[in-house]
Amino acid sequence: MGQGKNRIWEIDFLRGIAIILMSLFHLLYDLSEFYNFDIDYTAGIVDFIGATSALMFITLTGISSSLSSNNLRRGLKILFFAYLITLISYFFVPNTYINFGILHLIGFSIVLYSLFKRFRTLVLIFLGLLIIILGNVIDNITSSTNLFTPFGLTSATYASLDYYPLLPYFGVFLLGMALKNIFYLKKQSLFNFSLPSNNPISLLGQHSLLIYLIHQPIILAVLFFMHKVGLL
Template sequence: MAGHGGWSTGAAVRYDRVDALRGVAMVWMTLFHFSFDLSHFGYWAQDFRGDAFWTVQRTLIVSLFLFCAGLGQAVAWHRGVGWLRFGRRWGQIAGCALLVTAGSYLMFPRSFIYFGVLHGMAVMLLVARATAGWGRWLWLAGLLAVLSPWAAGWALSGPLSTWAAAFDGRALNWLGWVTRKPFTEDYVPVFPWLGVMWWGMACGQGLLARRPAWFAGPVGGAGRPLAALGRYSLGYYMLHQPVMIGALQLIGWLRT
């Protein structure tokens, strides 16, 4: 899991409150992933697929990341950031998504990540960028996006059941309109998650229009290191799991 879109805060002025909020998500994600790693290596048995304690946390963490990405896109739209600058950052995210797929295939060949949070974000950012001018309609679009998997699940289990196999297959399940979730270590389809990003963008545009001081306000105390962490979310995301996994493997080797 990761939350990116931080380029949109601009080179001249950083909005530390957005970065700090993203930093909170990074810390939460790290604790979640470390718990997962402990379970994977047999140090702490947990059911990350079935236990609501973990599944709800994952939903909240991904939601916070994508909401922050939407806030960042609102700032980009407000400042008139061009497609060229957007494209450079987008290319970094898409490239990292491919690295995640390759790395996860080596570790989990049966359940590798083919459409996780970075893959989903790469697609969703393109859509968010193209729809940034929708204004208040983003709230309604977000609601429809969030509800669409339930509607699709009902239709594919009933009147459109002949299409279920196609939408459940890897070629289309990245949309999120499925009757069963795929077996993969991370799955962040376009729907319902695009709705959360749209809500973040709608919220950001509303704040910039009515309460711009919220973005420019200072952060103090613990907010400063969180803001620093939030500025480098993509690099941190790519490094934190290899470091933690490597440390746990080293501990296991030393104990043998």
């Protein structure tokens, strides 16, 4: 998810921070759901951590897609893993399986990127804000079917462990594309200094997809072990 030798270091660094926030949110979620810790992950600081992580990922994907030349392949790769997660989650938690989570959103957004890449910055901003507004309007509408969940329309009984529909979140992706046009038109760092590319946080950002796929199984395994030995 970068530019090889020409990676912009702060994008990797920010993505690494998003990974840390996401992992922290899922740790707190797991403690609440599986080990009865008194943690409300739907409100307050914990909810803020999760939302911030997701918005950072989506925005940074919009920026980095404008800097990449292999978006179709990258998007399809992410969608492959997204639907693999759909299959696995349906097997284990059929009532709340993930049918359009953040990986689905990011994968489709990257695939759709080529349709919007020639739009002017102001048009991207307008469309992004419009999609965000429409998404919030649709969120208040109850559908009789779940066929349109990718677009934010759900039934009253819909539930999912992870849900990021195109409306409103594709709008955030478009705003990320606009930010690239504003700040990274020359495809160079905004700073006149850089961190070593192998610093721990940037390394997390450079391997964000892999870490996304493995972090929950690792967290759950560690918590299970700690519970078995009496540490939880």
